[in-house]
Amino acid sequence: KFFDLLNMLIYAIECRLKGITKHAEIVITGPRNAGKTTLVHKLRTDSTNKQVHWRRGMISTAHLDHKHIRFMFIEPGGLAAPPVFGFLRSANALLLIVDGTDYDYDGTFGEARSMLDALLERDEIRGVPVAIFVNKIDRPGAVGPEEFMALMGFEYGGLDGIWRERAVEVFFGSVVVGQGIQEVIEWLSQHV
Numbered sequence: 518k519f520f521d522l523l524n525m526l527i528y529a530i531e532c533r534l535k536g537i538t539k540h541a542e543i544v545i546t547g548p549r550n551a552g553k554t555t556l557v558h559k560l561r562t563d564s565t566n567k568q569v570h571w572r573r574g575m576i577s578t579a580h581l582d583h584k585h586i587r588f589m590f591i592e593p594g595g596l597a598a599p600p601v602f603g604f605l606r607s608a609n610a611l612l613l614i615v616d617g618t619d620y621d622y623d624g625t626f627g628e629a630r631s632m633l634d635a636l637l638e639r640d641e642i643r644g645v646p647v648a649i650f651v652n653k654i655d656r657p658g659a660v661g662p663e664e665f666m667a668l669m670g671f672e673y674g675g676l677d678g679i680w681r682e683r684a685v686e687v688f689f690g691s692v693v694v695g696q697g698i699q700e701v702i703e704w705l706s707q708h709v
């Protein structure tokens with residue numbers, strides 16, 4: 518009890534010193550093998566970051582301070598699909614990661630699109646901003662921006678026409694190379 522209070526006090530002082538006035542929880546999701554866990558590792562900046570077991574799998578988290586915001590990234594891993602639903606209530610933004618080289622046999626990003634559609638229907642995240650990160654563009658055969666928009670069915674009127682009630686943006690990059698991540702964080706900091 519005493520140490521809980523002490524920790525809270527230390528935390529409050531740390532935020533004060535670093536000028537942090539806002540907290541934002543970012544829930545990371547996306548199809549299997551998209552690069553979610555690799556991203557969380559990349560985002561880790563301090564020792565408070567951790568990976569914890571829970572009943573259906575593994576949750577990876579990372580803290581990251583950007584300007585006046587402390588981001589908490591959460592990747593709920595697990596076999597039961599989709600484990601992410603249990604984490605939506607406290608989400609300030611969603612980050613959907615898609616493998617830019619993983620087209621379906623019919624030339625679509627079908628799994629990514631249906632995951633996104635299922636998420637956008639959820640009441641818990643009405644109006645919550647969504648960043649879509651198309652990963653692995655360092656690999657040959659990765660999708661290009663125009664192609665991706667068409668294959669996801671986003672091309673008509675752009676993203677604004679599809680989801681007027683929330684901010685949505687698509688980014689292209691590579692978690693391994695570290696390309697495009699800073700842009701996502703900047704965008705999130707403006708929309709949470």
Ligand SMILES: Nc1nc2c(ncn2[C@@H]2O[C@H](COP(=O)(O)OP(=O)(O)OP(=O)(O)O)[C@@H](O)[C@H]2O)c(=O)[nH]1
Binds near residue numbers: 549553652656690691
């Ligand atoms: N070339 C390339 N490979 C990547 C990139 N990001 C991730 N990978 C690779 O993709 C594979 C899957 O990455 P993970 O981070 O485990 O993907 P995940 O989304 O957490 O996968 P699950 O937890 O199984 O759903 C690994 O072999 C990564 O090294 C990238 O930007 N470029």
Ligand SMILES: [Mg+2]
Binds near residue numbers: 553554555594
């Ligand atoms: Mg993973």
